[in-house]
Amino acid sequence: MIQLSNIFKWYNVGGNRSFVLKDINLTINEGEFVSIMGPSGSGKSTLLHILGLLDEPNEGSYLFQEQEVLHLKEKQRSTLYKEHIGFVFQAYHLIDELTVYENIETPLIYKNLKGSERKAIVADLIDRFGIVGKKDLFPAQLSGGQQQLVGIARALATTPKLLLADEPTGNLNSKQGEEIMELFKQLNQEDGVTIIQVTHSEKNAEYGSRIIELLDGQVVK
Amino acid sequence: MLKTIVRQLWHNKLFTSLNILGLSIGISACFIIYQLVSFEFGFETRIPMHENIFNVVSHLEFDGQEGHNVGVPKPLGQAIEAEVPGIKFVVPVAEQFMEEVTVHQINGKDKTFKSPDRQVMTQASYFNMLPYEWLAGTIDQALSTPNTVVLTKSRAEKYFPGVPVNDILGKTLIYNDTIQKEISGVVNDLAFATSFYGKEFFALPKDYFSQSDWGSTNSNDKLYIQLEEKNAASKAQQHINALSVKNTKDLFAKWRFKRDQRIIPIASMHFATQYGESNVHKANKPVLLGLVGVAIFLLILAVINFINLSTAQLPRRAKEIAVRKTMGSSGKRLIYQFLGETFFTCILAALFSDLLTYLFLLSFKDLFPENMQAYINYYQVFVLFWLFLWLTTLFAGLYPGWLISRVNPIQILRNQTLISFRGIRLSLRKTLIIFQFVIALLFIVSAIIVGQQLRYTLNKDLGFEKDAILLVNIPWRKVNDDKGTKYALLNELRALKGVEAVSLAAPPLSSNTMSNNYDYIPDNGTAKKELQPYIKNIDTAYLALYNMHLLAGRNLLPLDTVKEYLINETTSKVLGFKSPKEAIGKFIGPQDGQQSPIVGVVKDFHNKNFYQSIDPIVLIIDKQTSTYNIKLNEHYPKSWQKTISEIEKHWKKFYPEESFEYKFYDNSIEELYTQEHHMSKIINLSTMVAVLISCLGLLGLITLTAYQRTKEIGIRKVLGASISSIVQLLSKDFIQLVLIAIIIASPIAWWAMNKWLDGFAYKIEIHWWVFALAGFVAICIAFLTMSIQAIRAARANPVDSLRNE
Ligand SMILES: Nc1ncnc2c1ncn2[C@@H]1O[C@H](COP(=O)(O)OP(=O)(O)O)[C@@H](O)[C@H]1O
Numbered sequence A: 001m002i003q004l005s006n007i008f009k010w011y012n013v014g015g016n017r018s019f020v021l022k023d024i025n026l027t028i029n030e031g032e033f034v035s036i037m038g039p040s041g042s043g044k045s046t047l048l049h050i051l052g053l054l055d056e057p058n059e060g061s062y063l064f065q066e067q068e069v070l071h072l073k074e075k076q077r078s079t080l081y082k083e084h085i086g087f088v089f090q091a092y093h094l095i096d097e098l099t100v101y102e103n104i105e106t107p108l109i110y111k112n113l114k115g116s117e118r119k120a121i122v123a124d125l126i127d128r129f130g131i132v133g134k135k136d137l138f139p140a141q142l143s144g145g146q147q148q149l150v151g152i153a154r155a156l157a158t159t160p161k162l163l164l165a166d167e168p169t170g171n172l173n174s175k176q177g178e179e180i181m182e183l184f185k186q187l188n189q190e191d192g193v194t195i196i197q198v199t200h201s202e203k204n205a206e207y208g209s210r211i212i213e214l215l216d217g218q219v220v221k
Numbered sequence B: 001m002l003k004t005i006v007r008q009l010w011h012n013k014l015f016t017s018l019n020i021l022g023l024s025i026g027i028s029a030c031f032i033i034y035q036l037v038s039f040e041f042g043f044e045t046r047i048p049m050h051e052n053i054f055n056v057v058s059h060l061e062f063d064g065q066e067g068h069n070v071g072v073p074k075p076l077g078q079a080i081e082a083e084v085p086g087i088k089f090v091v092p093v094a095e096q097f098m099e100e101v102t103v104h105q106i107n108g109k110d111k112t113f114k115s116p117d118r119q120v121m122t123q124a125s126y127f128n129m130l131p132y133e134w135l136a137g138t139i140d141q142a143l144s145t146p147n148t149v150v151l152t153k154s155r156a157e158k159y160f161p162g163v164p165v166n167d168i169l170g171k172t173l174i175y176n177d178t179i180q181k182e183i184s185g186v187v188n189d190l191a192f193a194t195s196f197y198g199k200e201f202f203a204l205p206k207d208y209f210s211q212s213d214w215g216s217t218n219s220n221d222k223l224y225i226q227l228e229e230k231n232a233a234s235k236a237q238q239h240i241n242a243l244s245v246k247n248t249k250d251l252f253a254k255w256r257f258k259r260d261q262r263i264i265p266i267a268s269m270h271f272a273t274q275y276g277e278s279n280v281h282k283a284n285k286p287v288l289l290g291l292v293g294v295a296i297f298l299l300i301l302a303v304i305n306f307i308n309l310s311t312a313q314l315p316r317r318a319k320e321i322a323v324r325k326t327m328g329s330s331g332k333r334l335i336y337q338f339l340g341e342t343f344f345t346c347i348l349a350a351l352f353s354d355l356l357t358y359l360f361l362l363s364f365k366d367l368f369p370e371n372m373q374a375y376i377n378y379y380q381v382f383v384l385f386w387l388f389l390w391l392t393t394l395f396a397g398l399y400p401g402w403l404i405s406r407v408n409p410i411q412i413l414r415n416q417t418l419i420s421f422r423g424i425r426l427s428l429r430k431t432l433i434i435f436q437f438v439i440a441l442l443f444i445v446s447a448i449i450v451g452q453q454l455r456y457t458l459n460k461d462l463g464f465e466k467d468a469i470l471l472v473n474i475p476w477r478k479v480n481d482d483k484g485t486k487y488a489l490l491n492e493l494r495a496l497k498g499v500e501a502v503s504l505a506a507p508p509l510s511s512n513t514m515s516n517n518y519d520y521i522p523d524n525g526t527a528k529k530e531l532q533p534y535i536k537n538i539d540t541a542y543l544a545l546y547n548m549h550l551l552a553g554r555n556l557l558p559l560d561t562v563k564e565y566l567i568n569e570t571t572s573k574v575l576g577f578k579s580p581k582e583a584i585g586k587f588i589g590p591q592d593g594q595q596s597p598i599v600g601v602v603k604d605f606h607n608k609n610f611y612q613s614i615d616p617i618v619l620i621i622d623k624q625t626s627t628y629n630i631k632l633n634e635h636y637p638k639s640w641q642k643t644i645s646e647i648e649k650h651w652k653k654f655y656p657e658e659s660f661e662y663k664f665y666d667n668s669i670e671e672l673y674t675q676e677h678h679m680s681k682i683i684n685l686s687t688m689v690a691v692l693i694s695c696l697g698l699l700g701l702i703t704l705t706a707y708q709r710t711k712e713i714g715i716r717k718v719l720g721a722s723i724s725s726i727v728q729l730l731s732k733d734f735i736q737l738v739l740i741a742i743i744i745a746s747p748i749a750w751w752a753m754n755k756w757l758d759g760f761a762y763k764i765e766i767h768w769w770v771f772a773l774a775g776f777v778a779i780c781i782a783f784l785t786m787s788i789q790a791i792r793a794a795r796a797n798p799v800d801s802l803r804n805e
């Protein structure tokens, strides 16, 4: 599904190139559940952003479903977001001005779904994540774990093939974290969603089928 | 402090430049309007005791019509001097028209100056009343004898370049080849705005006061008086009027004619447009006051813009402010800091507006009186500027400053209040934006309607065809030569190739009009009817040349004296005929003159302008004609230049000494509307300024909104939002504001424009689509302004805004 070859990423700091990713080669198959680990500053987020097309590498190639996806036009990229990729963030990144319901509905609006279809999908997700009682609340009125559930529900609304999660449990306590991990495992095994997550916790990493370790921008394992 | 201010302004470059630009445009507009207004209102005010100086004028009444004449009967001046008490100076002024002046220059050569202007006849009191300085000669003998002339310094320089004034004294000037006058004095030029335009002064002829009777009023015979006491004005007026009435009682009773003498303070004369004066620039007071209004509006707009942009910036600065507060800065200190920023911005804006003003005046010279900038009172400008600086700083800086001082540091630092805090101010900002756009829309609507009315005026069916017609004037001296030169030339012109027709006649619509009193004595014995029609001298070719239609009867016959009349439709109606046909064969004629039959009725045509309705007009064949109306081939403009040079050749044959000057008639008709053109231009410019300032405000706000919503934009993009949907998201609210502004502005504009149009006898209808168009324009402009920033925000890479850190 994903094939990265010779990915380099650097920033120019005071005239010198400071490498964040150095010669990354990576293949991830459909249906895998991959955890990326490594110390802070090792380039995990950058790698995830590149995988999610939020950021572009300075060198290298990226095949997504056998297609070169670097240097895509804005429009094609937003189509990929709409159709195939879902994001979950450590800071949840819900839209403050929208209710839980509206937050989950937003990607469906961009997908140009009809009102009735949207209603069915959102109702389904809210039901499944057990947040029926919260659907009219605003993000500020929820706990961190609840917010992250909404974030995941929103990411799944468009039934993406690939779910990218950057430290999804970073701001949660361990019990909440476990719940989220269970949910990921279930999504991976029952719905066949390919998941790539960044995590610091060995325990969380164990939920996945494969661990990639980064050190100073290089894959060490 | 200054360092912090400069750094702060530099840090927010975009906002600082928007602020400076907006303010400086407002200041420039104000400054230009101030210059114009203070120039126009400054007329005569720098003459010492100008409150005591009055212009004596005549107010005429006849047959229910009023007339104004700036002149008075010639004998009046002397009579006032003799009989009215409390008068310090009596100053008669009459313009003298000389064709040319020949100067015997120092190097022995003669030099001739063609049609020197600004020559007046007056007496010594003129120089007592006005602040002239004598550079050579003395006031006592200067105009003591008839054959003397006094020059101003500039005129002396023109005639005798580089010669000291004392050497000019005693030199002789020769006028029109025959009249010799000796230079008896040189005075300085008046260095202020004034209607006392004379540059070359002659003595009034000895018999001036007695040469004409009390009955006639000529606009060339002006009379000024200076009173000892200005409160004595009404008394003096009564006295003067009594004098005039005493001398004309019997005369006027017979004609049922009335004339009042009135006295008007000279400063007011500048605005008295009803008293036409040749060579004198008059100002329209309502237009000037309107401009003051425009200036105030534009300035308010600019200040609002400033407030809007500054308050909009606050959330962005909240953190800085909060940190400062936790470090112990007092609210007052923060306000000072902010006022300092405002003050500094104002100064920068003022400096920049200097440049803008200069560029503007350079590009739109013809909108303003030519010597507008000659007499600027820099002291006043400076005072006003300081006043403006402090007031703007106070108005534009105080409110945002107060808001700053209210910032609660704990909340800000906890990163909470931004939203709730934003709420209040957003509604204020919204109100301000609406207000700005209401003003902008008012300007847009008036620009459209004034333009429409103007175009309507210029394209309206005049009742005659004005295209491809040349007007050539015969010099006044040659009009009545007995050799019949003008008819000989007429015949040659008619034979020219490329000339379709020529008529020696007064053009149908012109500012020079002549009217007379006529009687119609019905043959059925009913009472006679009086009317005061305008008289047009025409010839037989006239109707065909101007494509005027006869509604009844026939064209005039080529006769030598007035034996028959053409009248226009209005005359026919005024005389009470039910149809034009009925008028044919009826007799009319000048009062107590020969009565002759009406032979034809011409369809109405415009004779003066479009404000007034069409007057009664009588067309006659008369020898007193001085204008060639030459119709060229309308369908072949390329040939015109050639034809015109042909015409010139023939002209030179008959008038070898006169320069050949021509005008296209359609152009000179447009010239009649210069004031409307000016107004339309000023409104268009003001519209541009208003729209521009409003857009600056909008630009600032959208930038800020985009900044505040960066995170949201990033999230939405990751969820698959397209750029256009994000642009829409950002601009939707503002477009709503513009819509509200449209709803508010439309009725106001509708009311105001109807009021304006009421002043026209022939006017356009206001259509609803004007408002739709104005609204559409406003929305388009608003959207264009915003989309630049919105698109930029929408295109930004979400990764930057979504970082966890
Ligand atoms: N815009 C940037 N300019 C310079 N360096 C950056 C920029 N963004 C990230 N980095 C650097 O890239 C490195 C990797 O960052 P990141 O991928 O966020 O690490 P991780 O997520 O593993 O903690 C860090 O050292 C960080 O300082």
Ligand SMILES: [Mg+2]
Residues within 6 Å of the ligand: A044, A045, A046
């Ligand atoms: Mg990271």
